[in-house]
Amino acid sequence: MINIPKGTKDVLPAESYKWHYIEKVVRATAETFGLNEIRTPTFEHTELFARGVGETTDIVNKEMYTFEDKGGRSMTLKPEGTAGVARAYIEGNLADGAQPVKMYYLTPVFRYERPQAGRLREHHQFGVEIYGSDSAYADAEAILVAKTLFTKLGVTELELNINSIGCAECRAEYNRALREYLAANIDDMCPVCRERYVKNPLRILDCKEEGCKRITAGAPKTIDYLCNGCAAHHEALKGILTSLGIAYKVNPMIVRGLDYYTRTVFEFISTSIGAQGTVCGGGRYNNLVEEVGGKHTPAVGFGMGLERLLLVLESLNLPVGEPEIPKLYIAPLTSAEAAEAYKLVNALRASGISADTDLMSRSLKAQMKYAGKRGYEYTLVLGGDEIASGKAALRKMSDGSEKVVELDKLQEELKG
């Protein structure tokens, strides 16, 4: 027995309707915001993620599915959705079209991690990407897409956390201040944070170690070191959110693990699905396009974990769509009627009605049990009498009521 790879999940036939439901609401929501779908490859040159996501991140350092192809090139299964979109924006000359470019994607992403509740090695993300605008309205637009989607799905419990981590200039200033503050306590920090101190001190704020949390509790905050431009941007976003009536919390500890973020970062967090509560995370990444080889292009967006979103819906007993139920099952009484039943069924299918018949040469009783279990809306027994008279009893399975109909009028009967 060869089993499923660790950290992956099958979506079995009985559950796929939930995915259809979520995807349908996602696409409908994206459309009302004027977002167009973009599809990029499942794998890219490793270099793209190394430069885009950042060499110091855990994602690039230890979580990527990297392999060498037969031509000796280093390839990586996408660990997130944004880097590929940035590459496509450049390569597809999207900067030459009307700006801003508003896109969304639905994609699997791959990270080599230890699975746990709400965390997989392959999961699926809905993402929004808005390129070309540096306005706080674009930040608000991204947040609003997520918020609107949650509302449509009935999710009201998610808390929106926002923060600003500034731009390259204020970050340098801030890092200096943070290092200065931490210098005295460096020996009390965990080994990982001691390394972060050198490479990327900002990440220390994200540390969950008790000792480090105590130390960082009084640490300088990025939002206190913003340059005038970044501070104004942050204030503008807060103003827009407030005017829209969107509740948010400024959380100075939101730092995020991807290096491409500048200015705005945000997360929608759930408390009902276990330790991995971030359902949606994103922010602004003004330097990403330049980083992967294009000209400077401000951009903002987010990624949303669809498995986590589904966990939220189910944990709150919210609707997750309805199973797709076929309409009619025609049961041939004996093998003599099988061919006629098959012909009837296919005529109905051709007119767009979902219909089935026996594929196992089973008894009438067995066929009725099958039809009952699968949930067909109607059944019809086809015997010699029915074929001779051209009429048969159409049974409605929910209440057992029957109605005699002409076989060649089945189509009209079922459409109504």
Next chain:
RNA sequence: GUGGGUAUAGUUCAGUUGGCUAGAAUGCCAGAUUGUGGCUCUGGAGGUCGUGGGUUCAAGUCCCACUACUCACCCCA
């Protein structure tokens, strides 16, 4: 990568201080009812008790290792 928990039928689980041929429920297939599903009754199929060692007269049960699953750390969606 680190730590905790778990592993018996397709599924959910019983299985006593180690002691007859390993059980139930549910699901699946069939019959009761030779032209009609759900309810009821009856029968059938389905298990190398996660894998490999060890202790013992005797191991599903005790010990060790490994593997898988799971939760948490870490990280993130």
